[in-house]
Amino acid sequence: MIPPIANRFVAGESIAEALEVAAAQNQTGLSVILNQLGEHYDDPAAAASDRDDYIRMIRDIDAMELDACISVKPTQLGLDLGEDVFRGHLDAILDVAADHDTFVWIDMEDHKTTDATIEAYEETVQAHDGQVGVCLQANLRRTSDDLERLAPLPGKLRLVKGAYKEPKAISYRKRSRVDQAYRDLIKQAFEQCDGGIAMGTHDDAMLELAAKLHEEHGTPYEVQMLMGVREELQRELAENVEMYQYIPFGDKWLSYFYRRLMERKENLLFGLRAVIGR
Numbered sequence: 451m452i453p454p455i456a457n458r459f460v461a462g463e464s465i466a467e468a469l470e471v472a473a474a475q476n477q478t479g480l481s482v483i484l485n486q487l488g489e490h491y492d493d494p495a496a497a498a499s500d501r502d503d504y505i506r507m508i509r510d511i512d513a514m515e516l517d518a519c520i521s522v523k524p525t526q527l528g529l530d531l532g533e534d535v536f537r538g539h540l541d542a543i544l545d546v547a548a549d550h551d552t553f554v555w556i557d558m559e560d561h562k563t564t565d566a567t568i569e570a571y572e573e574t575v576q577a578h579d580g581q582v583g584v585c586l587q588a589n590l591r592r593t594s595d596d597l598e599r600l601a602p603l604p605g606k607l608r609l610v611k612g613a614y615k616e617p618k619a620i621s622y623r624k625r626s627r628v629d630q631a632y633r634d635l636i637k638q639a640f641e642q643c644d645g646g647i648a649m650g651t652h653d654d655a656m657l658e659l660a661a662k663l664h665e666e667h668g669t670p671y672e673v674q675m676l677m678g679v680r681e682e683l684q685r686e687l688a689e690n691v692e693m694y695q696y697i698p699f700g701d702k703w704l705s706y707f708y709r710r711l712m713e714r715k716e717n718l719l720f721g722l723r724a725v726i727g728r
């Protein structure tokens with residue numbers, strides 16, 4: 451069982467707990483994206499087990515009539531073991547998702563996985579009627595080209611600033627430069643995308659820009675934010691825009707929880723207060 455202080459950012463260890471949180475968030479007007487925590491598996495059994503869990507989850511989402519989709523990580527589905535392993539597991543998930551009309555997101559990991567992730571998206575999105583999305587990271591210098599290549603496809607693109615520290619030669623490191631690249635990508639996406647755009651950010655300035663561009667271009671978009679981050683704002687936004695909460699869960703919650711605590715002073719204070727009981 452996860453300790454109560456981690457409950458703010460992680461939905462629990464089991465699929466049942468995650469589905470319960472998803473149902474509760476649906477009740478408050480939020481759609482949800484479920485992600486089982488796990489990455490960089492070097493054991494084939496671990497990748498196959500997560501594939502099976504996602505498949506079970508898709509069936510449960512349908513049976514419970516939840517407003518929910520899933521998000522998978524390529525290295526969780528075995529990319530480190532071979533591209534064929536990843537693609538086999540992804541295809542198995544997508545086939546079941548198609549039967550249950552469930553949208554599947556592919557998270558973007560570090561730069562060593564970018565090509566394989568983008569190729570998997572390109573090759574599956576047409577066959578699955580646009581029911582697939584992929585994440586693109588503004589901190590990578592290549593991303594504007596990737597966006598141009600993917601924009602005509604029917605799926606959705608999730609734009610984020612980027613969570614991985616990448617080599618200087620291929621990435622922007624300064625926060626202000628990443629913000630600039632993110633703004634440029636948002637503008638490019640609203641001009642070029644045929645499918646939908648998802649804004650994966652908690653940044654007011656970026657959300658204002660997206661709302662303005664939506665008015666101008668009419669391109670459909672949604673907002674996605676993490677569980678436990680700016681939840682009041684999430685509910686406010688849900689009144690005017692499609693709003694998804696990204697809900698991580700699973701027994702590998704500790705490092706994810708640690709990252710959330712360390713990324714902002716307020717989160718760290720929240721953790722400390724919970725520990726000392728004030």
Ligand code: FAD
Nearest residue numbers: 557558585610611612613650651652653674675676679696
């Ligand atoms: P930041 O620059 O971190 O924050 C901007 C502003 O937002 C802050 O100044 C503040 O006003 C507000 N803010 C941010 N956090 C908080 C908080 N905790 N409390 C209050 N205000 C806050 N990255 C990947 O590399 N690959 C992925 O697949 C991926 N998927 C993601 C999916 C979702 C749904 C989200 C939300 C993020 C994802 N990310 C992913 C992470 C992303 O790349 C960023 O690291 C993360 O979102 C932080 O960037 P930000 O845009 O919120 O801006």
